[in-house]
Amino acid sequence: MKEAILPTLLKELCLPTMSRLWEEESKKAIEEGWPPMRYLTTLCEYELSYRDNRKLKRRMAEAKLPKGKTLETFDFSVVPTLNKSQINAFSSGEIWIENGRNLLIFGPSGAGKTHIGAAIGDKLVESGYRVLFTRTTELVQKLQAAKRELALPAALEKLSKYDCLILDDFGYVRKDQEETNVLFELICERYENKSLLITCNQGFAEWDGIFMDKAMAVAAADRLVHHATILEINVESYRKRAALSQMAKNKEL
Numbered sequence: 402m403k404e405a406i407l408p409t410l411l412k413e414l415c416l417p418t419m420s421r422l423w424e425e426e427s428k429k430a431i432e433e434g435w436p437p438m439r440y441l442t443t444l445c446e447y448e449l450s451y452r453d454n455r456k457l458k459r460r461m462a463e464a465k466l467p468k469g470k471t472l473e474t475f476d477f478s479v480v481p482t483l484n485k486s487q488i489n490a491f492s493s494g495e496i497w498i499e500n501g502r503n504l505l506i507f508g509p510s511g512a513g514k515t516h517i518g519a520a521i522g523d524k525l526v527e528s529g530y531r532v533l534f535t536r537t538t539e540l541v542q543k544l545q546a547a548k549r550e551l552a553l554p555a556a557l558e559k560l561s562k563y564d565c566l567i568l569d570d571f572g573y574v575r576k577d578q579e580e581t582n583v584l585f586e587l588i589c590e591r592y593e594n595k596s597l598l599i600t601c602n603q604g605f606a607e608w609d610g611i612f613m614d615k616a617m618a619v620a621a622a623d624r625l626v627h628h629a630t631i632l633e634i635n636v637e638s639y640r641k642r643a644a645l646s647q648m649a650k651n652k653e654l
């Protein structure tokens with residue numbers, strides 16, 4: 402019987418879901434009198450949906466986003482300067498990611514910059530974009546190591562596969578010629594091409610402390626801001642507020 406080799410054929414064609422479901426679905430098809438096209442379409446749909454799921458899981462894992470920092474867990478009521486519908490629009494990625502624009506999030510420590518940045522990243526992955534979340538200092542160290550091994554162009558090229566690179570705590574980079582050089586090279590490489598989402602607790606005026614000289618600080622800021630949206634979260638630390646409200650509750654008891 403020709404159809405006896407169907408499982409082997411499906412395996413050869415790398416169709417694991419069809420392999421798993423063809424028999425069960427064929428029983429259903431016979432019972433319900435499906436035309437052959439419906440049977441084949443159903444199996445193809447299952448295969449595609451399995452692939453999409455796997456791709457999403459892979460991309461979620463590669464994004465290295467901090468756990469639990471999603472839009473669902475972000476309380477917009479404590480950050481009046483953030484517009485929820487604007488953040489939702491950023492989360493879909495369509496306008497800014499497609500055009501390689503940047504998003505810069507400024508605010509004091511504990512204001513929720515990392516949370517909102519990661520939450521946007523999470524939704525971008527769900528929308529099918531490739532994202533990488535990293536502490537800026539960590540990435541800079543990796544790029545520095547690559548530079549020492551004369552492999553900086555390859556390392557930058559590797560990063561270019563990400564539609565959005567989230568550089569958390571940009572302001573924590575130490576003022577060191579080599580460090581800031583690689584950061585500057587990264588900014589130039591992505592300029593007008595691929596998006597950066599940056600969180601930073603220092604305004605541009607203090608960027609002289611990040612980049613070695615004023616000229617480089619100005620050039621970096623210029624490139625980042627040229628096609629960018631800037632969000633300011635000037636609220637008191639969420640951690641501090643949570644601790645104070647806990648203390649108040651304890652006093653009431």
Ligand code: ADP
Pocket residue numbers: 470474475476477479480508509510511512513514515516517600639640
């Ligand atoms: P930042 O990066 O600005 O220093 P974080 O994003 O790390 O601040 O926020 C500090 C902590 O407070 C985190 O645990 C974060 O999840 C929480 N947090 C901050 N803002 C909010 C918010 N608006 N709603 C819910 N949790 C928040």
Ligand code: MG
Pocket residue numbers: 514515516569570600
């Ligand atoms: Mg942070």
